[in-house]
Amino acid sequence: MVVSTVDPGLQELQRGWWRACSKEKSPTDVRLSFNECPINWEDMATSEREGSGADLKQDTIESNMDEKQDEKPHDDGTKHEGHMQQTCLKAVFVILGIIGGIAAVALIVLAILTSIATKAYDAEQSSRMVAMVFMAVLAAFTICTIIYGEVAVFKKQARSINVAAVVLLLLAIVQALIAGISVNVEPADEAKLLKSLTDSFKQSREENPRHVKMWAMTQSDLNCCGVYGPEDYRSSRLPYYFPPNVPISCCPTYDSxxxxxxxxxxxxxxxxxxxxxxxxxxxxVLMVFKETSSMVFSVSVLLIVVEVLLIIIGAVLCRRNTKQ
Structure with a gap:
Protein backbone atom coordinates (compact mmCIF):
# COMPACT_ATOMS: atom_id res chain seq x y z
CA MET A 1 0.00 0.00 0.00
CA VAL A 2 1.42 3.39 -1.07
CA VAL A 3 0.60 6.54 0.90
CA SER A 4 0.70 9.80 -1.06
CA THR A 5 2.56 12.67 0.59
CA VAL A 6 1.43 15.25 -1.94
CA ASP A 7 -0.94 17.98 -0.80
CA PRO A 8 -4.51 17.19 -2.05
CA GLY A 9 -4.98 20.80 -3.09
CA LEU A 10 -1.79 20.61 -5.13
CA GLN A 11 -2.99 17.36 -6.75
CA GLU A 12 -6.24 18.95 -7.81
CA LEU A 13 -4.33 21.92 -9.27
CA GLN A 14 -2.07 19.48 -11.18
CA ARG A 15 -5.06 17.63 -12.62
CA GLY A 16 -6.50 20.91 -13.87
CA TRP A 17 -3.30 21.82 -15.61
CA TRP A 18 -3.00 18.23 -16.94
CA ARG A 19 -6.33 18.47 -18.64
CA ALA A 20 -5.33 21.83 -20.13
CA CYS A 21 -2.14 20.36 -21.51
CA SER A 22 -3.99 17.31 -22.89
CA LYS A 23 -6.26 19.48 -25.00
CA GLU A 24 -3.28 21.07 -26.69
CA LYS A 25 -1.83 17.64 -27.76
CA SER A 26 -3.03 15.35 -30.55
CA PRO A 27 -5.40 12.55 -29.74
CA THR A 28 -2.82 9.98 -30.63
CA ASP A 29 -0.53 11.04 -27.85
CA VAL A 30 -1.83 9.08 -24.94
CA ARG A 31 1.04 9.52 -22.49
CA LEU A 32 2.22 12.90 -21.34
CA SER A 33 5.08 13.65 -19.09
CA PHE A 34 5.39 16.49 -16.68
CA ASN A 35 8.29 17.83 -18.72
CA GLU A 36 6.11 18.21 -21.83
CA CYS A 37 3.81 20.56 -19.95
CA PRO A 38 6.29 23.06 -18.53
CA ILE A 39 4.52 23.93 -15.33
CA ASN A 40 6.46 24.52 -12.14
CA TRP A 41 4.07 23.07 -9.60
CA GLU A 42 6.01 24.27 -6.60
CA ASP A 43 5.98 27.85 -7.92
CA MET A 44 2.26 27.57 -8.50
CA ALA A 45 1.68 26.39 -4.93
CA THR A 46 3.95 29.10 -3.55
CA SER A 47 2.16 31.81 -5.52
CA GLU A 48 -1.16 30.43 -4.35
CA ARG A 49 -0.02 30.67 -0.72
CA GLU A 50 1.36 34.18 -1.25
CA GLY A 51 -1.93 35.24 -2.78
CA SER A 52 -3.82 33.87 0.21
CA GLY A 53 -1.40 35.65 2.58
CA ALA A 54 -1.84 38.96 0.70
CA ASP A 55 -5.60 38.61 0.87
CA LEU A 56 -5.40 37.93 4.60
CA LYS A 57 -3.14 40.95 5.12
CA GLN A 58 -5.51 43.17 3.13
CA ASP A 59 -8.45 41.93 5.20
CA THR A 60 -6.53 42.73 8.39
CA ILE A 61 -5.75 46.27 7.18
CA GLU A 62 -9.39 46.87 6.25
CA SER A 63 -10.54 45.52 9.63
CA ASN A 64 -8.17 47.88 11.47
CA MET A 65 -9.41 50.81 9.42
CA ASP A 66 -13.00 49.92 10.25
CA GLU A 67 -12.13 49.73 13.95
CA LYS A 68 -10.46 53.16 13.82
CA GLN A 69 -13.49 54.60 12.06
CA ASP A 70 -15.71 53.09 14.76
CA GLU A 71 -13.51 54.54 17.52
CA LYS A 72 -13.51 58.03 16.02
CA PRO A 73 -17.26 58.70 16.60
CA HIS A 74 -16.83 57.31 20.11
CA ASP A 75 -14.01 59.77 20.82
CA ASP A 76 -16.08 62.63 19.39
CA GLY A 77 -18.97 61.63 21.64
CA THR A 78 -16.71 61.55 24.69
CA LYS A 79 -15.33 65.01 23.90
CA HIS A 80 -18.84 66.36 23.41
CA GLU A 81 -19.96 64.89 26.72
CA GLY A 82 -16.96 66.44 28.51
CA HIS A 83 -17.71 69.82 26.94
CA MET A 84 -21.34 69.60 28.11
CA GLN A 85 -20.22 68.77 31.65
CA GLN A 86 -17.82 71.72 31.63
CA THR A 87 -20.62 74.04 30.47
CA CYS A 88 -22.99 72.75 33.16
CA LEU A 89 -20.38 73.26 35.87
CA LYS A 90 -19.78 76.81 34.70
CA ALA A 91 -23.52 77.53 34.72
CA VAL A 92 -23.88 76.15 38.27
CA PHE A 93 -20.85 78.19 39.36
CA VAL A 94 -22.40 81.38 37.96
CA ILE A 95 -25.80 80.71 39.57
CA LEU A 96 -24.22 79.97 42.94
CA GLY A 97 -22.11 83.12 42.58
CA ILE A 98 -25.27 85.21 42.05
CA ILE A 99 -26.94 83.60 45.08
CA GLY A 100 -23.81 84.18 47.15
CA GLY A 101 -23.66 87.84 46.08
CA ILE A 102 -27.30 88.41 47.07
CA ALA A 103 -26.75 86.69 50.41
CA ALA A 104 -23.63 88.79 51.02
CA VAL A 105 -25.51 92.04 50.31
CA ALA A 106 -28.32 90.97 52.66
CA LEU A 107 -25.75 90.12 55.34
CA ILE A 108 -24.14 93.55 54.97
CA VAL A 109 -27.49 95.32 55.45
CA LEU A 110 -28.52 93.18 58.42
CA ALA A 111 -25.14 93.46 60.11
CA ILE A 112 -25.09 97.25 59.77
CA LEU A 113 -28.65 97.62 61.12
CA THR A 114 -27.86 95.31 64.03
CA SER A 115 -24.70 97.24 64.88
CA ILE A 116 -26.60 100.55 64.80
CA ALA A 117 -29.32 99.16 67.06
CA THR A 118 -26.72 97.73 69.41
CA LYS A 119 -24.97 101.06 69.66
CA ALA A 120 -28.26 102.88 70.29
CA TYR A 121 -29.70 100.56 72.95
CA ASP A 122 -26.71 98.82 74.49
CA ALA A 123 -23.45 100.70 74.35
CA GLU A 124 -21.85 98.13 76.66
CA GLN A 125 -22.03 95.42 74.02
CA SER A 126 -19.22 96.88 71.96
CA SER A 127 -17.93 93.40 71.09
CA ARG A 128 -21.23 92.54 69.38
CA MET A 129 -21.14 95.79 67.45
CA VAL A 130 -17.57 95.13 66.31
CA ALA A 131 -18.53 91.58 65.31
CA MET A 132 -21.41 92.88 63.17
CA VAL A 133 -19.16 95.40 61.46
CA PHE A 134 -16.57 92.68 60.84
CA MET A 135 -19.26 90.44 59.35
CA ALA A 136 -20.26 93.22 56.96
CA VAL A 137 -16.63 93.71 55.90
CA LEU A 138 -16.17 89.97 55.32
CA ALA A 139 -19.36 89.89 53.25
CA ALA A 140 -17.98 92.71 51.08
CA PHE A 141 -14.74 90.74 50.58
CA THR A 142 -16.85 87.71 49.68
CA ILE A 143 -18.58 89.64 46.90
CA CYS A 144 -15.23 90.74 45.47
CA THR A 145 -13.85 87.19 45.62
CA ILE A 146 -16.93 85.72 43.92
CA ILE A 147 -16.66 88.24 41.08
CA TYR A 148 -12.94 87.44 40.73
CA GLY A 149 -13.74 83.72 40.57
CA GLU A 150 -16.50 84.22 37.98
CA VAL A 151 -14.13 86.11 35.69
CA ALA A 152 -11.44 83.45 36.14
CA VAL A 153 -13.90 80.68 35.22
CA PHE A 154 -14.89 82.37 31.97
CA LYS A 155 -11.25 83.07 31.08
CA LYS A 156 -10.28 79.47 31.98
CA GLN A 157 -7.52 80.62 34.32
CA ALA A 158 -6.86 77.64 36.58
CA ARG A 159 -4.51 79.49 38.91
CA SER A 160 -6.97 82.35 39.47
CA ILE A 161 -9.77 79.86 40.19
CA ASN A 162 -7.52 78.17 42.74
CA VAL A 163 -6.75 81.50 44.43
CA ALA A 164 -10.47 82.39 44.61
CA ALA A 165 -11.27 78.98 46.15
CA VAL A 166 -8.60 79.38 48.84
CA VAL A 167 -9.80 82.90 49.74
CA LEU A 168 -13.42 81.70 49.93
CA LEU A 169 -12.33 78.88 52.24
CA LEU A 170 -10.64 81.33 54.61
CA LEU A 171 -13.65 83.67 54.54
CA ALA A 172 -16.02 80.79 55.27
CA ILE A 173 -13.96 79.68 58.28
CA VAL A 174 -13.82 83.20 59.79
CA GLN A 175 -17.52 83.83 59.15
CA ALA A 176 -18.44 80.52 60.79
CA LEU A 177 -16.41 81.41 63.89
CA ILE A 178 -17.98 84.87 64.23
CA ALA A 179 -21.50 83.58 63.58
CA GLY A 180 -21.12 80.84 66.18
CA ILE A 181 -19.60 83.02 68.90
CA SER A 182 -20.90 86.58 68.60
CA VAL A 183 -24.23 86.50 66.77
CA ASN A 184 -26.59 84.55 69.03
CA VAL A 185 -28.28 86.44 71.87
CA GLU A 186 -27.47 84.76 75.20
CA PRO A 187 -29.30 85.33 78.54
CA ALA A 188 -26.40 87.50 79.69
CA ASP A 189 -26.89 89.66 76.60
CA GLU A 190 -30.59 90.02 77.43
CA ALA A 191 -29.74 91.17 80.94
CA LYS A 192 -27.31 93.77 79.62
CA LEU A 193 -29.85 94.98 77.08
CA LEU A 194 -32.55 95.33 79.75
CA LYS A 195 -30.19 97.35 81.95
CA SER A 196 -29.30 99.60 79.00
CA LEU A 197 -32.99 100.12 78.18
CA THR A 198 -33.74 101.11 81.77
CA ASP A 199 -30.85 103.56 81.89
CA SER A 200 -31.84 105.03 78.54
CA PHE A 201 -35.45 105.44 79.69
CA LYS A 202 -34.32 107.28 82.81
CA GLN A 203 -32.27 109.68 80.72
CA SER A 204 -35.28 110.18 78.46
CA ARG A 205 -37.38 111.12 81.50
CA GLU A 206 -34.65 113.63 82.36
CA GLU A 207 -35.18 115.26 78.94
CA ASN A 208 -31.92 114.07 77.40
CA PRO A 209 -32.43 115.02 73.72
CA ARG A 210 -30.72 111.93 72.29
CA HIS A 211 -32.66 109.46 74.42
CA VAL A 212 -35.94 111.37 74.06
CA LYS A 213 -35.65 111.06 70.28
CA MET A 214 -34.64 107.39 70.50
CA TRP A 215 -37.59 106.47 72.72
CA ALA A 216 -40.00 108.46 70.56
CA MET A 217 -38.87 106.46 67.54
CA THR A 218 -38.95 103.15 69.44
CA GLN A 219 -42.42 103.62 70.89
CA SER A 220 -43.86 104.82 67.59
CA ASP A 221 -42.28 102.02 65.51
CA LEU A 222 -42.97 99.15 67.91
CA ASN A 223 -46.37 100.44 69.15
CA CYS A 224 -45.29 100.27 72.76
CA CYS A 225 -45.04 102.61 75.72
CA GLY A 226 -42.35 102.74 78.42
CA VAL A 227 -40.07 99.90 79.43
CA TYR A 228 -42.69 97.78 81.16
CA GLY A 229 -45.83 99.75 80.21
CA PRO A 230 -47.44 103.22 80.28
CA GLU A 231 -47.35 103.21 84.08
CA ASP A 232 -43.62 103.94 83.82
CA TYR A 233 -44.67 107.53 83.01
CA ARG A 234 -46.82 107.93 86.10
CA SER A 235 -45.52 110.42 88.60
CA SER A 236 -45.41 109.36 92.25
CA ARG A 237 -47.45 112.42 93.22
CA LEU A 238 -50.14 111.75 90.61
CA PRO A 239 -53.27 109.97 91.94
CA TYR A 240 -53.96 106.57 90.45
CA TYR A 241 -57.34 107.55 88.97
CA PHE A 242 -55.55 110.02 86.66
CA PRO A 243 -53.96 108.65 83.50
CA PRO A 244 -50.14 108.53 83.34
CA ASN A 245 -48.39 111.45 81.71
CA VAL A 246 -47.46 109.54 78.56
CA PRO A 247 -45.71 111.30 75.62
CA ILE A 248 -47.39 111.70 72.27
CA SER A 249 -45.17 108.92 70.85
CA CYS A 250 -47.21 106.44 72.95
CA CYS A 251 -50.37 107.44 71.03
CA PRO A 252 -51.49 106.06 67.65
CA THR A 253 -52.01 109.61 66.37
CA TYR A 254 -48.31 110.50 66.70
CA ASP A 255 -46.85 112.31 63.69
CA SER A 256 -43.43 113.89 64.04
CA VAL A 285 -36.98 95.30 71.76
CA LEU A 286 -35.58 91.95 72.92
CA MET A 287 -37.63 90.19 70.25
CA VAL A 288 -36.29 92.54 67.57
CA PHE A 289 -32.73 91.88 68.74
CA LYS A 290 -33.27 88.13 68.67
CA GLU A 291 -34.92 88.21 65.25
CA THR A 292 -32.21 90.34 63.68
CA SER A 293 -29.51 88.16 65.23
CA SER A 294 -31.28 85.05 63.97
CA MET A 295 -31.53 86.55 60.50
CA VAL A 296 -27.84 87.44 60.54
CA PHE A 297 -27.00 83.90 61.62
CA SER A 298 -29.26 82.30 58.96
CA VAL A 299 -27.89 84.45 56.15
CA SER A 300 -24.34 83.75 57.35
CA VAL A 301 -24.97 79.99 57.23
CA LEU A 302 -26.47 80.31 53.75
CA LEU A 303 -23.48 82.30 52.57
CA ILE A 304 -21.04 79.77 54.07
CA VAL A 305 -22.84 76.87 52.33
CA VAL A 306 -22.71 78.71 49.00
CA GLU A 307 -19.02 79.43 49.53
CA VAL A 308 -18.30 75.74 50.20
CA LEU A 309 -20.17 74.72 47.02
CA LEU A 310 -18.25 77.34 45.04
CA ILE A 311 -15.00 75.97 46.44
CA ILE A 312 -15.87 72.40 45.35
CA ILE A 313 -17.01 73.38 41.86
CA GLY A 314 -14.05 75.72 41.48
CA ALA A 315 -11.66 72.88 42.37
CA VAL A 316 -13.28 70.62 39.75
CA LEU A 317 -13.08 73.33 37.08
CA CYS A 318 -9.47 74.06 38.03
CA ARG A 319 -8.56 70.39 37.63
CA ARG A 320 -10.30 70.14 34.26
CA ASN A 321 -8.61 73.30 32.95
CA THR A 322 -5.22 71.99 34.12
CA LYS A 323 -5.73 68.69 32.26
CA GLN A 324 -6.72 70.53 29.09
Whole structure:
Protein backbone atom coordinates (compact mmCIF):
# COMPACT_ATOMS: atom_id res chain seq x y z
CA MET A 1 0.00 0.00 0.00
CA VAL A 2 1.42 3.39 -1.07
CA VAL A 3 0.60 6.54 0.90
CA SER A 4 0.70 9.80 -1.06
CA THR A 5 2.56 12.67 0.59
CA VAL A 6 1.43 15.25 -1.94
CA ASP A 7 -0.94 17.98 -0.80
CA PRO A 8 -4.51 17.19 -2.05
CA GLY A 9 -4.98 20.80 -3.09
CA LEU A 10 -1.79 20.61 -5.13
CA GLN A 11 -2.99 17.36 -6.75
CA GLU A 12 -6.24 18.95 -7.81
CA LEU A 13 -4.33 21.92 -9.27
CA GLN A 14 -2.07 19.48 -11.18
CA ARG A 15 -5.06 17.63 -12.62
CA GLY A 16 -6.50 20.91 -13.87
CA TRP A 17 -3.30 21.82 -15.61
CA TRP A 18 -3.00 18.23 -16.94
CA ARG A 19 -6.33 18.47 -18.64
CA ALA A 20 -5.33 21.83 -20.13
CA CYS A 21 -2.14 20.36 -21.51
CA SER A 22 -3.99 17.31 -22.89
CA LYS A 23 -6.26 19.48 -25.00
CA GLU A 24 -3.28 21.07 -26.69
CA LYS A 25 -1.83 17.64 -27.76
CA SER A 26 -3.03 15.35 -30.55
CA PRO A 27 -5.40 12.55 -29.74
CA THR A 28 -2.82 9.98 -30.63
CA ASP A 29 -0.53 11.04 -27.85
CA VAL A 30 -1.83 9.08 -24.94
CA ARG A 31 1.04 9.52 -22.49
CA LEU A 32 2.22 12.90 -21.34
CA SER A 33 5.08 13.65 -19.09
CA PHE A 34 5.39 16.49 -16.68
CA ASN A 35 8.29 17.83 -18.72
CA GLU A 36 6.11 18.21 -21.83
CA CYS A 37 3.81 20.56 -19.95
CA PRO A 38 6.29 23.06 -18.53
CA ILE A 39 4.52 23.93 -15.33
CA ASN A 40 6.46 24.52 -12.14
CA TRP A 41 4.07 23.07 -9.60
CA GLU A 42 6.01 24.27 -6.60
CA ASP A 43 5.98 27.85 -7.92
CA MET A 44 2.26 27.57 -8.50
CA ALA A 45 1.68 26.39 -4.93
CA THR A 46 3.95 29.10 -3.55
CA SER A 47 2.16 31.81 -5.52
CA GLU A 48 -1.16 30.43 -4.35
CA ARG A 49 -0.02 30.67 -0.72
CA GLU A 50 1.36 34.18 -1.25
CA GLY A 51 -1.93 35.24 -2.78
CA SER A 52 -3.82 33.87 0.21
CA GLY A 53 -1.40 35.65 2.58
CA ALA A 54 -1.84 38.96 0.70
CA ASP A 55 -5.60 38.61 0.87
CA LEU A 56 -5.40 37.93 4.60
CA LYS A 57 -3.14 40.95 5.12
CA GLN A 58 -5.51 43.17 3.13
CA ASP A 59 -8.45 41.93 5.20
CA THR A 60 -6.53 42.73 8.39
CA ILE A 61 -5.75 46.27 7.18
CA GLU A 62 -9.39 46.87 6.25
CA SER A 63 -10.54 45.52 9.63
CA ASN A 64 -8.17 47.88 11.47
CA MET A 65 -9.41 50.81 9.42
CA ASP A 66 -13.00 49.92 10.25
CA GLU A 67 -12.13 49.73 13.95
CA LYS A 68 -10.46 53.16 13.82
CA GLN A 69 -13.49 54.60 12.06
CA ASP A 70 -15.71 53.09 14.76
CA GLU A 71 -13.51 54.54 17.52
CA LYS A 72 -13.51 58.03 16.02
CA PRO A 73 -17.26 58.70 16.60
CA HIS A 74 -16.83 57.31 20.11
CA ASP A 75 -14.01 59.77 20.82
CA ASP A 76 -16.08 62.63 19.39
CA GLY A 77 -18.97 61.63 21.64
CA THR A 78 -16.71 61.55 24.69
CA LYS A 79 -15.33 65.01 23.90
CA HIS A 80 -18.84 66.36 23.41
CA GLU A 81 -19.96 64.89 26.72
CA GLY A 82 -16.96 66.44 28.51
CA HIS A 83 -17.71 69.82 26.94
CA MET A 84 -21.34 69.60 28.11
CA GLN A 85 -20.22 68.77 31.65
CA GLN A 86 -17.82 71.72 31.63
CA THR A 87 -20.62 74.04 30.47
CA CYS A 88 -22.99 72.75 33.16
CA LEU A 89 -20.38 73.26 35.87
CA LYS A 90 -19.78 76.81 34.70
CA ALA A 91 -23.52 77.53 34.72
CA VAL A 92 -23.88 76.15 38.27
CA PHE A 93 -20.85 78.19 39.36
CA VAL A 94 -22.40 81.38 37.96
CA ILE A 95 -25.80 80.71 39.57
CA LEU A 96 -24.22 79.97 42.94
CA GLY A 97 -22.11 83.12 42.58
CA ILE A 98 -25.27 85.21 42.05
CA ILE A 99 -26.94 83.60 45.08
CA GLY A 100 -23.81 84.18 47.15
CA GLY A 101 -23.66 87.84 46.08
CA ILE A 102 -27.30 88.41 47.07
CA ALA A 103 -26.75 86.69 50.41
CA ALA A 104 -23.63 88.79 51.02
CA VAL A 105 -25.51 92.04 50.31
CA ALA A 106 -28.32 90.97 52.66
CA LEU A 107 -25.75 90.12 55.34
CA ILE A 108 -24.14 93.55 54.97
CA VAL A 109 -27.49 95.32 55.45
CA LEU A 110 -28.52 93.18 58.42
CA ALA A 111 -25.14 93.46 60.11
CA ILE A 112 -25.09 97.25 59.77
CA LEU A 113 -28.65 97.62 61.12
CA THR A 114 -27.86 95.31 64.03
CA SER A 115 -24.70 97.24 64.88
CA ILE A 116 -26.60 100.55 64.80
CA ALA A 117 -29.32 99.16 67.06
CA THR A 118 -26.72 97.73 69.41
CA LYS A 119 -24.97 101.06 69.66
CA ALA A 120 -28.26 102.88 70.29
CA TYR A 121 -29.70 100.56 72.95
CA ASP A 122 -26.71 98.82 74.49
CA ALA A 123 -23.45 100.70 74.35
CA GLU A 124 -21.85 98.13 76.66
CA GLN A 125 -22.03 95.42 74.02
CA SER A 126 -19.22 96.88 71.96
CA SER A 127 -17.93 93.40 71.09
CA ARG A 128 -21.23 92.54 69.38
CA MET A 129 -21.14 95.79 67.45
CA VAL A 130 -17.57 95.13 66.31
CA ALA A 131 -18.53 91.58 65.31
CA MET A 132 -21.41 92.88 63.17
CA VAL A 133 -19.16 95.40 61.46
CA PHE A 134 -16.57 92.68 60.84
CA MET A 135 -19.26 90.44 59.35
CA ALA A 136 -20.26 93.22 56.96
CA VAL A 137 -16.63 93.71 55.90
CA LEU A 138 -16.17 89.97 55.32
CA ALA A 139 -19.36 89.89 53.25
CA ALA A 140 -17.98 92.71 51.08
CA PHE A 141 -14.74 90.74 50.58
CA THR A 142 -16.85 87.71 49.68
CA ILE A 143 -18.58 89.64 46.90
CA CYS A 144 -15.23 90.74 45.47
CA THR A 145 -13.85 87.19 45.62
CA ILE A 146 -16.93 85.72 43.92
CA ILE A 147 -16.66 88.24 41.08
CA TYR A 148 -12.94 87.44 40.73
CA GLY A 149 -13.74 83.72 40.57
CA GLU A 150 -16.50 84.22 37.98
CA VAL A 151 -14.13 86.11 35.69
CA ALA A 152 -11.44 83.45 36.14
CA VAL A 153 -13.90 80.68 35.22
CA PHE A 154 -14.89 82.37 31.97
CA LYS A 155 -11.25 83.07 31.08
CA LYS A 156 -10.28 79.47 31.98
CA GLN A 157 -7.52 80.62 34.32
CA ALA A 158 -6.86 77.64 36.58
CA ARG A 159 -4.51 79.49 38.91
CA SER A 160 -6.97 82.35 39.47
CA ILE A 161 -9.77 79.86 40.19
CA ASN A 162 -7.52 78.17 42.74
CA VAL A 163 -6.75 81.50 44.43
CA ALA A 164 -10.47 82.39 44.61
CA ALA A 165 -11.27 78.98 46.15
CA VAL A 166 -8.60 79.38 48.84
CA VAL A 167 -9.80 82.90 49.74
CA LEU A 168 -13.42 81.70 49.93
CA LEU A 169 -12.33 78.88 52.24
CA LEU A 170 -10.64 81.33 54.61
CA LEU A 171 -13.65 83.67 54.54
CA ALA A 172 -16.02 80.79 55.27
CA ILE A 173 -13.96 79.68 58.28
CA VAL A 174 -13.82 83.20 59.79
CA GLN A 175 -17.52 83.83 59.15
CA ALA A 176 -18.44 80.52 60.79
CA LEU A 177 -16.41 81.41 63.89
CA ILE A 178 -17.98 84.87 64.23
CA ALA A 179 -21.50 83.58 63.58
CA GLY A 180 -21.12 80.84 66.18
CA ILE A 181 -19.60 83.02 68.90
CA SER A 182 -20.90 86.58 68.60
CA VAL A 183 -24.23 86.50 66.77
CA ASN A 184 -26.59 84.55 69.03
CA VAL A 185 -28.28 86.44 71.87
CA GLU A 186 -27.47 84.76 75.20
CA PRO A 187 -29.30 85.33 78.54
CA ALA A 188 -26.40 87.50 79.69
CA ASP A 189 -26.89 89.66 76.60
CA GLU A 190 -30.59 90.02 77.43
CA ALA A 191 -29.74 91.17 80.94
CA LYS A 192 -27.31 93.77 79.62
CA LEU A 193 -29.85 94.98 77.08
CA LEU A 194 -32.55 95.33 79.75
CA LYS A 195 -30.19 97.35 81.95
CA SER A 196 -29.30 99.60 79.00
CA LEU A 197 -32.99 100.12 78.18
CA THR A 198 -33.74 101.11 81.77
CA ASP A 199 -30.85 103.56 81.89
CA SER A 200 -31.84 105.03 78.54
CA PHE A 201 -35.45 105.44 79.69
CA LYS A 202 -34.32 107.28 82.81
CA GLN A 203 -32.27 109.68 80.72
CA SER A 204 -35.28 110.18 78.46
CA ARG A 205 -37.38 111.12 81.50
CA GLU A 206 -34.65 113.63 82.36
CA GLU A 207 -35.18 115.26 78.94
CA ASN A 208 -31.92 114.07 77.40
CA PRO A 209 -32.43 115.02 73.72
CA ARG A 210 -30.72 111.93 72.29
CA HIS A 211 -32.66 109.46 74.42
CA VAL A 212 -35.94 111.37 74.06
CA LYS A 213 -35.65 111.06 70.28
CA MET A 214 -34.64 107.39 70.50
CA TRP A 215 -37.59 106.47 72.72
CA ALA A 216 -40.00 108.46 70.56
CA MET A 217 -38.87 106.46 67.54
CA THR A 218 -38.95 103.15 69.44
CA GLN A 219 -42.42 103.62 70.89
CA SER A 220 -43.86 104.82 67.59
CA ASP A 221 -42.28 102.02 65.51
CA LEU A 222 -42.97 99.15 67.91
CA ASN A 223 -46.37 100.44 69.15
CA CYS A 224 -45.29 100.27 72.76
CA CYS A 225 -45.04 102.61 75.72
CA GLY A 226 -42.35 102.74 78.42
CA VAL A 227 -40.07 99.90 79.43
CA TYR A 228 -42.69 97.78 81.16
CA GLY A 229 -45.83 99.75 80.21
CA PRO A 230 -47.44 103.22 80.28
CA GLU A 231 -47.35 103.21 84.08
CA ASP A 232 -43.62 103.94 83.82
CA TYR A 233 -44.67 107.53 83.01
CA ARG A 234 -46.82 107.93 86.10
CA SER A 235 -45.52 110.42 88.60
CA SER A 236 -45.41 109.36 92.25
CA ARG A 237 -47.45 112.42 93.22
CA LEU A 238 -50.14 111.75 90.61
CA PRO A 239 -53.27 109.97 91.94
CA TYR A 240 -53.96 106.57 90.45
CA TYR A 241 -57.34 107.55 88.97
CA PHE A 242 -55.55 110.02 86.66
CA PRO A 243 -53.96 108.65 83.50
CA PRO A 244 -50.14 108.53 83.34
CA ASN A 245 -48.39 111.45 81.71
CA VAL A 246 -47.46 109.54 78.56
CA PRO A 247 -45.71 111.30 75.62
CA ILE A 248 -47.39 111.70 72.27
CA SER A 249 -45.17 108.92 70.85
CA CYS A 250 -47.21 106.44 72.95
CA CYS A 251 -50.37 107.44 71.03
CA PRO A 252 -51.49 106.06 67.65
CA THR A 253 -52.01 109.61 66.37
CA TYR A 254 -48.31 110.50 66.70
CA ASP A 255 -46.85 112.31 63.69
CA SER A 256 -43.43 113.89 64.04
CA UNK A 257 -44.12 116.28 61.15
CA UNK A 258 -46.89 118.07 63.04
CA UNK A 259 -46.36 121.18 65.12
CA UNK A 260 -45.82 120.97 68.88
CA UNK A 261 -49.19 122.64 69.54
CA UNK A 262 -51.10 120.04 67.52
CA UNK A 263 -49.14 117.20 69.09
CA UNK A 264 -49.87 118.49 72.59
CA UNK A 265 -53.57 118.65 71.82
CA UNK A 266 -53.53 115.09 70.48
CA UNK A 267 -51.59 113.91 73.52
CA UNK A 268 -54.16 115.31 75.98
CA UNK A 269 -56.95 113.77 73.98
CA UNK A 270 -55.11 110.42 73.94
CA UNK A 271 -54.66 110.56 77.73
CA UNK A 272 -58.33 111.34 78.35
CA UNK A 273 -59.50 108.51 76.07
CA UNK A 274 -56.73 106.20 77.33
CA UNK A 275 -56.01 105.22 73.73
CA UNK A 276 -52.27 105.00 74.29
CA UNK A 277 -50.34 101.78 73.86
CA UNK A 278 -50.56 99.47 76.85
CA UNK A 279 -47.64 97.13 76.11
CA UNK A 280 -44.12 97.84 77.32
CA UNK A 281 -41.17 98.04 74.94
CA UNK A 282 -38.83 95.65 76.79
CA UNK A 283 -40.07 92.38 75.29
CA UNK A 284 -40.52 93.90 71.84
CA VAL A 285 -36.98 95.30 71.76
CA LEU A 286 -35.58 91.95 72.92
CA MET A 287 -37.63 90.19 70.25
CA VAL A 288 -36.29 92.54 67.57
CA PHE A 289 -32.73 91.88 68.74
CA LYS A 290 -33.27 88.13 68.67
CA GLU A 291 -34.92 88.21 65.25
CA THR A 292 -32.21 90.34 63.68
CA SER A 293 -29.51 88.16 65.23
CA SER A 294 -31.28 85.05 63.97
CA MET A 295 -31.53 86.55 60.50
CA VAL A 296 -27.84 87.44 60.54
CA PHE A 297 -27.00 83.90 61.62
CA SER A 298 -29.26 82.30 58.96
CA VAL A 299 -27.89 84.45 56.15
CA SER A 300 -24.34 83.75 57.35
CA VAL A 301 -24.97 79.99 57.23
CA LEU A 302 -26.47 80.31 53.75
CA LEU A 303 -23.48 82.30 52.57
CA ILE A 304 -21.04 79.77 54.07
CA VAL A 305 -22.84 76.87 52.33
CA VAL A 306 -22.71 78.71 49.00
CA GLU A 307 -19.02 79.43 49.53
CA VAL A 308 -18.30 75.74 50.20
CA LEU A 309 -20.17 74.72 47.02
CA LEU A 310 -18.25 77.34 45.04
CA ILE A 311 -15.00 75.97 46.44
CA ILE A 312 -15.87 72.40 45.35
CA ILE A 313 -17.01 73.38 41.86
CA GLY A 314 -14.05 75.72 41.48
CA ALA A 315 -11.66 72.88 42.37
CA VAL A 316 -13.28 70.62 39.75
CA LEU A 317 -13.08 73.33 37.08
CA CYS A 318 -9.47 74.06 38.03
CA ARG A 319 -8.56 70.39 37.63
CA ARG A 320 -10.30 70.14 34.26
CA ASN A 321 -8.61 73.30 32.95
CA THR A 322 -5.22 71.99 34.12
CA LYS A 323 -5.73 68.69 32.26
CA GLN A 324 -6.72 70.53 29.09
Missing amino acids: SRSDLVQERDRELCKVKKSYYTEGCKDL
